[in-house]
Amino acid sequence: MADLSRSIPAGGPLAAPVSAAPTLDLEAELQLAGTVPHYERHVFLCYDGPDWWPDRIEDADPDCLPGCLDTAIKARRPNLKKITRFNICEGKDGSELSNGDVLIFPDMIQYKGLTCSDVNDFVEEDTCERHCVVSWISSDCVDKRCHIFGPSLIRKFLEEIKVQRLRQLTVSACSHVGGDKYSGNIIIFGPDSKGQGAGHWYGLVLPCAVRYLLCKHITRREIVDELWRGQMGLTKEQQKEALKLRNRENARSSDLPKEKHDESVLKDQNQTSSRVARFETRERAWTALAVVSAAAVVFFASRVYKNPN
Structure with a gap:
């Protein structure tokens, strides 16, 4: 160093x-x-604040949005190629970064209002289509x-x-x-x-x-x-x-x-x-x-x- x-x-x-x-x-x-x-894409899920985040994303409640998205991505990982970092960032309803919004770099895309009910469609239509494999980054x-x-x-x-x-x-x-x-x-x-x-x-x-x-x-x-x-x-x-x-x-x-x-x-x-x-x-x-x-x-x-x- x-x-x-x-x-x-x-x-x-x-x-x-x-x-x-x-x-x-x-x-x-x-x-x-x-x-x-080395990695090729960075994805941020807007979701509440630090007090509500799991210490490790992979340990997230499967019924909450981070857990739903984690499960969906892991299920499709064999079909994906590009390595992408995944993190949670703060989300606040009514703001420009609301809960459920997803930011994707360097594509410069913001998806609005992702929910557990449409996580599978999101992964199929965006992540898989872009040949992107997501590795969750622990929040601890x-x-x-x-x-x-x-x-x-x-x-x-x-x-x-x-x-x-x-x-x-x-x-x-x-x-x-x-x-x-x-x-x-x-x-x-x-x-x-x-x-x-x-x-x-x-x-x-x-x-x-x-x-x-x-x-x-x-x-x-x-x-x-x-x-x-x-x-x-x-x-x-x-x-x-x-x-x-x-x-x-x-x-x-x-x-x-x-x-x-x-x-x-x-x-x-x-x-x-x-x-x-x-x-x-x-x-x-x-x-x-x-x-x-x-x-x-x-x-x-x-x-x-x-x-x-």
Whole structure:
């Protein structure tokens, strides 16, 4: 795991501008890059809040929606091919993320109002049709840091969203996505430079780096290599090669004006646990940031999604 202590000064509270960047050497970056297991799709089921989620999705009551969906997917798994991560996120009736809604990345699709009675049709018509095999991700967190530090990271996101006037962003919780050794995990989904859906993972992200992350990835749509773990759709080796390629490209453009780096962005780098996901679609934009506490938290913004119904 990358040792970020080398980039942390002994100064006072964070006072870095939004353009300030955390600094890691190439070796440290490579220790983060290539740590995302290969998968091709991420699915979120909107369902109540963390207090109502089972510790392990596979142990969910078969009569509740997560249990119904789990059972239906497992029954059809032999006919499916693509590996997809599956998580629960917060749902609230009457909101843009209501109970039973399903979000699919990078397809940028939101299905509205899934119920136990139509779970089988949903799996047949969507999951099987797309040759997708879903692996449930347990919502239990094996690292206590998820429970202790996650809320502070969530609060920082809310604070910075307000300060930066990112009114398109909203917040929801999501279940544990794994990777506790990289506490402070963030997944950002959105179109790449070619307009195709992409999902980028960041690790070791703490509240003091939130401002910079929002500014660079959300506002500027630039990858933060210093904290980049990998990308949905790429193997671990491809993730490492992608970082090396960007480093070479950056070196070739070194004659351009350089951005000032402020190492204080990662001050107080504790072992925090978090998860963030970003979601944007082609018709109404989404941004989703998921941060793990006992479960996780998801931020949704720029709401443009496809509703196939």
